[in-house]
Amino acid sequence: MAQPIRFRQAPSPLKASCQQCSLSNLCLPLAVQDNDLDSLEDIVQQGRMYDRGEHIFDQSTPFRSCFAVKSGSVKTSIITEGGEEQVTGFFMPGELVGLDSMSGEFYACTAKALERTSVCEFPIEKLEELTGKLPDLQHHMYRLMSQEIQNSHQLAMLLSKNTAEERIAALLLSLSSRFQRRRMSPTNFSLPMARNDIANFLGLAVETVSRVFTRFQNQGLIRARGREVELLDVEALQLVTREFSRQNCQH
Amino acid sequence: MAQPIRFRQAPSPLKASCQQCSLSNLCLPLAVQDNDLDSLEDIVQQGRMYDRGEHIFDQSTPFRSCFAVKSGSVKTSIITEGGEEQVTGFFMPGELVGLDSMSGEFYACTAKALERTSVCEFPIEKLEELTGKLPDLQHHMYRLMSQEIQNSHQLAMLLSKNTAEERIAALLLSLSSRFQRRRMSPTNFSLPMARNDIANFLGLAVETVSRVFTRFQNQGLIRARGREVELLDVEALQLVTREFSRQNCQH
DNA sequence: CGTCCGAATTGATGCAAATCAAAGGATCAC
DNA sequence: GTGATCCTTTGATTTGCATCAATTCGGACG
Structure with missing residues (x-):
């Protein structure tokens, strides 16, 4: 049996x-x-x-x-x-x-x-x-x-239209929603990739990625230590990604 | 009948x-x-x-x-x-x-x-x-x-790695080979799209596209009047697209 | 536990391309 | 044929990000 x-x-x-x-x-x-x-x-x-x-x-x-x-x-x-x-x-x-x-x-x-x-x-x-x-x-x-x-x-x-900040905000939000779908925290996760990979993916220099991370941190949008990331203000991040299109809206 | x-x-x-x-x-x-x-x-x-x-x-x-x-x-x-x-x-x-x-x-x-x-x-x-x-x-x-x-x-x-010249050379060569496969001249064709569309596609400003076209023309690589384009030196254009990777080859 | 080496951060400088501005060219309607 | 409009080109200036340079951090390992 x-x-x-x-x-x-x-x-x-x-x-x-x-x-x-x-x-x-x-x-x-x-x-x-x-x-x-x-x-x-x-x-x-x-x-x-x-x-x-x-x-x-x-x-x-x-x-x-x-x-x-x-x-x-x-x-x-x-x-x-x-x-x-x-x-x-x-x-x-x-x-x-x-x-x-x-x-x-x-x-x-x-x-x-x-x-x-x-x-x-x-x-x-x-x-x-x-x-x-x-x-x-x-x-x-x-x-x-x-x-x-x-x-x-x-x-x-x-890559062709957005600033460094917009690109990184977009990546963070993309990762966030993908973690969420896998029943993991959408606001508290560990980046699987190095800064270098993020930079390469987003068409930026490593130094720029680093600078944007610290800027976001100073603005209270995220908290980041190494690969550990916490999204403190998701709505603000969404605003960052949309900033571009809003600024260029003629009305 | x-x-x-x-x-x-x-x-x-x-x-x-x-x-x-x-x-x-x-x-x-x-x-x-x-x-x-x-x-x-x-x-x-x-x-x-x-x-x-x-x-x-x-x-x-x-x-x-x-x-x-x-x-x-x-x-x-x-x-x-x-x-x-x-x-x-x-x-x-x-x-x-x-x-x-x-x-x-x-x-x-x-x-x-x-x-x-x-x-x-x-x-x-x-x-x-x-x-x-x-x-x-x-x-x-x-x-x-x-x-x-x-x-x-x-x-x-x-978009993320190449200069304006490299992008435009790559586009011209892509169009060239696609015209060729359709049994049209690979060196003498009419661009179906406006400068604006090229610029947008390649993540550039219209002015930059225009400038690169005249630069290529002055270098004898192409001859362009409006949408009519003649590729005068295909090999040189191929060199332009590869320039980037060769420059960054460590050997 | 200290050493080492790659990863990450921070600062100073330079440049390619965007932006701003304006003049030619082409194309269309009438 | 002649404006009107859009497309393209050219020039002057600005700027975001790359690049260069120098620490600092962090993990692997003896």
């Missing part, structure tokens, strides 16, 4: 159990009916753990899979021939990494664990096959990719 | 004929087998003509369809509450507009004809249904969306 139960809980060390995963309402499983969840579990592979700083893939890795962050967090960046880096995104548990790589033989970016991180792996061939059978899952993939395009457009907008 | 021939050429005023379209090797049809082309033609609708400046859709339009540019060209932009505009892309014949809008009820951007433009319309529900049946078409959709993410990341990179 003990046997079958153990078997149900861990049918295979490589097979992930979406059923029991606390992220199932943030991740791909949210798109599929309960009775189709098995087929998603059939293709997903439990990935290994990555230490802080380890590469999950880089631009010389043949593209085979998308990865869902299970715990920890991931930074993606493009590295040019000249060694120049552009951070393109930060990914938190439940988010899917690799959607920008589905049009080429190799990954279009490099993915690095920002802290000790585990992932689930979705082999792309099997995933495509499955989305062909499950319209809801296909629809969800389209949504995710579309959202990724929108995010990137938002970033471009931030 | 005349009747059936007329009927084959124009079976219905609303139904497009991908078979006879010169863009079929750039557009969605390139992904499907000849014998499946019918089913694609069944769902595509011949859109109407748009005059320069006309909106194809805007951010208050319920999202129903993606559009392939048939002739002319299209500009997409996000318009914020404050009326601020961020140009997110320029689309040429064969390219698909609306992929960024598949995750919401309304279009995520505003699409405007830059010149007299015609489009083909792909109702999204029917398109999703069809991609569920045709794995090649589904794969192609994933590729297109992925490419769009990459393009947007490239833009973000350009």
Whole structure:
């Protein structure tokens, strides 16, 4: 009697159990009916753990899979021939990494664990096959990719139109709402990335990021010590991000 | 005898004929087998003509369809509450507009004809249904969306790391290769967009764009009068775009 | 517990591009 | 053809942020 139960809980060390995963309402499983969840579990592979700083893939890795962050967090960046880096995104548990790589033989970016991180792996061939059978899952993939395009457009907008303060306020608020959706405090969290990564992502110098943090702190908007951040006045931060558009409103 | 021939050429005023379209090797049809082309033609609708400046859709339009540019060209932009505009892309014949809008009820951007433009319309529900049946078409959709993410990341990179000259050289070269793929001269073309749109897209002031154009002209890289542009020294322009990465290469 | 090295902060200076201002050019309507 | 309007170019000035330089902080590790 003990046997079958153990078997149900861990049918295979490589097979992930979406059923029991606390992220199932943030991740791909949210798109599929309960009775189709098995087929998603059939293709997903439990990935290994990555230490802080380890590469999950880089631009010389043949593209085979998308990865869902299970715990920890991931930074993606493009590295040019000249060694120049552009951070393109930060990914938190439940988010899917690799959607920008589905049009080429190799990954279009490099993915690095920002802290000790585990992932689930979705082999792309099997995933495509499955989305062909499950319209809801296909629809969800389209949504995710579309959202990724929108995010990137938002970033471009931030980079081309907004001041350093506006960019950083926007990032803090984005992180805040993403922590909140994961049932963590929206006002009290630990930044997974270094100042350097923030600077690179937002198109700023590290020194500027540092200065804005202290300015926000002096204004009583946040409290920051190292990577620990507390948002003291969310509304004021929202005002900062909107300042720009309001100032330019003609009325 | 005349009747059936007329009927084959124009079976219905609303139904497009991908078979006879010169863009079929750039557009969605390139992904499907000849014998499946019918089913694609069944769902595509011949859109109407748009005059320069006309909106194809805007951010208050319920999202129903993606559009392939048939002739002319299209500009997409996000318009914020404050009326601020961020140009997110320029689309040429064969390219698909609306992929960024598949995750919401309304279009995520505003699409405007830059010149007299015609489009083909792909109702999204029917398109999703069809991609569920045709794995090649589904794969192609994933590729297109992925490419769009990459393009947007490239833009973000350009905006955050490159000088005005580098940005404009990159845009000119991008347009050049896109004209070339459409069997038009890669060195001698007419810009579909105004200086203002270029400036907005690249995160610059109009004046800066104008200045860089004259600087390039004085250096003998291009010849520009109004929207007519001739690339005189493509290699030098490529050097300008790479200058940045080379300068920062530590070796 | 002290040492070391990368990360973060703070200050001083310089520059690329924005902004302000104004004059030409092109395009359209009438 | 002739204004009117918008688009583009050119020049003068300002400015936000990068860059350079120098501490200070903090965590890893013997």
